[in-house]
Amino acid sequence: MNSILARINENLHTLSEAEKKMGIYVLENPKLIPNMTTKDLSRKAGTSESSVVRFCKSIGIESFKTFKLELAKELAKEDFNLTDFNFLQKKSEPYDIFQQVSFVNKSAIEAITTSLERKEFEKAVDKILHADKLVFYGVGGSATAALDGFYKFTKLGYPSTAHQDFHFLLSSIPYLNKNDVVIAISMSGKTKDVLELSRFAQKEGATVIAITNLDKSPLYKEADIRLCTPVVEQDYRIGSIPSRMTQLTIIDALYLSVLNKKGENVLSRYHEARNEVIRLRR
Amino acid sequence: MNSILARINENLHTLSEAEKKMGIYVLENPKLIPNMTTKDLSRKAGTSESSVVRFCKSIGIESFKTFKLELAKELAKEDFNLTDFNFLQKKSEPYDIFQQVSFVNKSAIEAITTSLERKEFEKAVDKILHADKLVFYGVGGSATAALDGFYKFTKLGYPSTAHQDFHFLLSSIPYLNKNDVVIAISMSGKTKDVLELSRFAQKEGATVIAITNLDKSPLYKEADIRLCTPVVEQDYRIGSIPSRMTQLTIIDALYLSVLNKKGENVLSRYHEARNEVIRLRR
DNA sequence: ATAAACTATGAAATTTTATTTCACTATAGT
DNA sequence: ACTATAGTGAAATAAAATTTCATAGTTTAT
Known part of the structure; x- marks a missing residue:
């Protein structure tokens, strides 16, 4: 799974009204985001431009520009999902743990x-x-x-x-x-x-x-x-x-x-x- | 090989003076581009902002924004290359230094x-x-x-x-x-x-x-x-x-x-x- | 050799986009 | 009922991208 989208999904309930609208729109149309402006997105999500910027900060990304960029990168990868953290559930061998912690x-x-x-x-x-x-x-x-x-x-x-x-x-x-x-x-x-x-x-x-x-x-x-x-x-x-x-x-x-x-x-x-x-x- | 960078490389000789400077800088520092502005890039490449925009058009991409986006996507796919450490040589701006030390x-x-x-x-x-x-x-x-x-x-x-x-x-x-x-x-x-x-x-x-x-x-x-x-x-x-x-x-x-x-x-x-x-x- | 035509370029102006500020509203806590 | 606080979008501001334009350098035609 995709870490930015996953993060939005997980935190959806902690977000405020306007931010939630944003989150839902992003989750539904992730591929469109990188080519949109704050104005575009605020219209589509039914909020304001300021809320777009605030939304990015709320999910832990410093600016809208960075958000678009990171999202684009992630969508480009699409497959490489080593971002799975429940590796410590099972009894892992020490060397596996080393590799995971490095990652x-x-x-x-x-x-x-x-x-x-x-x-x-x-x-x-x-x-x-x-x-x-x-x-x-x-x-x-x-x-x-x-x-x-x-x-x-x-x-x-x-x-x-x-x-x-x-x-x-x-x-x-x-x-x-x-x-x-x-x-x-x-x-x-x-x-x-x-x-x-x-x-x-x-x-x-x-x-x-x-x-x-x-x-x-x-x-x-x-x-x-x-x-x-x-x-x-x-x-x-x-x-x-x-x-x-x-x-x-x-x-x-x-x-x-x-x-x-x-x-x-x-x-x-x-x-x-x-x-x-x-x-x-x- | 990477299609945008490859395209720049192939067409380098057809580009004009200022555009060539651009091309060379991009080929040498592809990873930095997506976070740069036209101003940043024009300074680094030793040209003007207008030349940055023109360069994008010359290599067949409609705008600088799209260029950054596409480049970021491509680099996200095949991330594994350079390991060269001698970039702390010159006087760098704080944010450059931050990026370098992260790397x-x-x-x-x-x-x-x-x-x-x-x-x-x-x-x-x-x-x-x-x-x-x-x-x-x-x-x-x-x-x-x-x-x-x-x-x-x-x-x-x-x-x-x-x-x-x-x-x-x-x-x-x-x-x-x-x-x-x-x-x-x-x-x-x-x-x-x-x-x-x-x-x-x-x-x-x-x-x-x-x-x-x-x-x-x-x-x-x-x-x-x-x-x-x-x-x-x-x-x-x-x-x-x-x-x-x-x-x-x-x-x-x-x-x-x-x-x-x-x-x-x-x-x-x-x-x-x-x-x-x-x-x-x- | 000289003028006209063309090309490439960066400075400046303009437009677009992103970010911040601010005043207003709703809501929670006292 | 009254503060205090969080959330919001409109408007102001800042930043970034794009376009325009004047100029300098080339080439071409005569």
């Missing part, structure tokens, strides 16, 4: 293009570029990404933190100012600690960049800049595995973009540290 | 199949399944993977550690026994701390599973079980980024395999913890 991780990374908005990403890079201090915060499955960000941006010379301890971290927030950035990482966008921390930081004037699922969660709504990860199949066995890959890829992209923009200035220090690492290795 | 990460994961040996992987799963305690150790770029492993296997009820502090960690090694496992993570396989630790652990009777590049490094030679990551392009800008993805994917696969083998027994406790997490979220 899932790969697909998750592929899907980021559908959820990450270009403009938001550019805003994030720009903000970080001019930031004084960075705070990375994520708990549970998102702690890995926070640590990774902390590690990478420290290498670029940013005073950064990524403490796990919420109360410890809280005490550092009042020292943040307008040029400081909190990177709040939470798959669900509902994690209480992450939310509290980002609210507090905003109150103190810092900017909050959220790395979170494209979904109308509190964190999504409240963040200043949103870097969205795709909503992937939620199977409890896989848990946060593919999400963590997408979070990390976004961190990677931020890091490389900032490194690229900083240019030669930072590179010489970077190399200096690197050479020391190699020297100390022996 | 690199994806490719790296794909490549694990070529480096990870099935038998070694099965041995590793089996060993961990019967282990009493686990120690994850990795420094620098590999610290993320160590932390992630620590986090995951703790969820499965294993007494695990993943400390950063070498000397602190050393003091716990003499308490390891035959059933304990050290997962030593190092890209190069030459990192001094990781090597020392794994030698010490082996002397005390523990088993060392190495997650390291497929290469005749000291760690590769000395480990009891080798889970090899593919050797990917070593560009200092990308650094350890793709390697870290492969390390994490291996950890994921180990985790899921162990979870799967443990079966129902562990699942009930797992769910218990999970429900608490969800409850505490609100």
Whole structure:
């Protein structure tokens, strides 16, 4: 089965009135969509252009253009359906599991293009570029990404933190100012600690960049800049595995973009540290 | 072969100067086209927006929009080709960098199949399944993977550690026994701390599973079980980024395999913890 | 050699399409 | 009954695609 259409079908009941009309029309005429405009589609589905755009966001795709593109691609494939997640039902052999998890991780990374908005990403890079201090915060499955960000941006010379301890971290927030950035990482966008921390930081004037699922969660709504990860199949066995890959890829992209923009200035220090690492290795 | 690209290739010599530039750019970067605008493409190809539109007509496609759509569909069908990593050379825009890093990460994961040996992987799963305690150790770029492993296997009820502090960690090694496992993570396989630790652990009777590049490094030679990551392009800008993805994917696969083998027994406790997490979220 | 005719090109204008904002409505919670 | 909130489409705005047009460079005819 087809993942975008399947996703629409599954979530049909969670959608609002106008969005449901959209969903039904799309499910009935998937092949027509890629050649339609928002106006066409809104007329056919009996809604408005704004609802078309909102519908795309609701099913986890950042824009109507991307929606059309992805749908076209999927319909083109039509057969290649390895997207079947109940592989863990039966007793699989370890090596099968390895191959499946590779596939899932790969697909998750592929899907980021559908959820990450270009403009938001550019805003994030720009903000970080001019930031004084960075705070990375994520708990549970998102702690890995926070640590990774902390590690990478420290290498670029940013005073950064990524403490796990919420109360410890809280005490550092009042020292943040307008040029400081909190990177709040939470798959669900509902994690209480992450939310509290980002609210507090905003109150103190810092900017909050959220790395979170494209979904109308509190964190999504409240963040200043949103870097969205795709909503992937939620199977409890896989848990946060593919999400963590997408979070990390976004961190990677931020890091490389900032490194690229900083240019030669930072590179010489970077190399200096690197050479020391190699020297100390022996 | 691919009909649109083939058509461009065949007719390249019949095209005018500006159109030829277009054709060459499209042939070199077909995957990027569907997400580009006329402006993007005209800049990259060194022509004007009008030439982009004219180019589409010249190769027999009525509009740029249709061109993008058709190209996307075709590429979706036969997705398997290029594996070239040297695109981070020039000054790129943030969003380009994002796309490139996604691609690199994806490719790296794909490549694990070529480096990870099935038998070694099965041995590793089996060993961990019967282990009493686990120690994850990795420094620098590999610290993320160590932390992630620590986090995951703790969820499965294993007494695990993943400390950063070498000397602190050393003091716990003499308490390891035959059933304990050290997962030593190092890209190069030459990192001094990781090597020392794994030698010490082996002397005390523990088993060392190495997650390291497929290469005749000291760690590769000395480990009891080798889970090899593919050797990917070593560009200092990308650094350890793709390697870290492969390390994490291996950890994921180990985790899921162990979870799967443990079966129902562990699942009930797992769910218990999970429900608490969800409850505490609100 | 020179003018006329033609061609290719990019800048700018126009049209179309997508996205955002905003005011209004319905509905739920107090 | 009164807020607060979510959902909606009309209208405004932004972005993207397409067309027009002036110009520069070629070719052709005389």
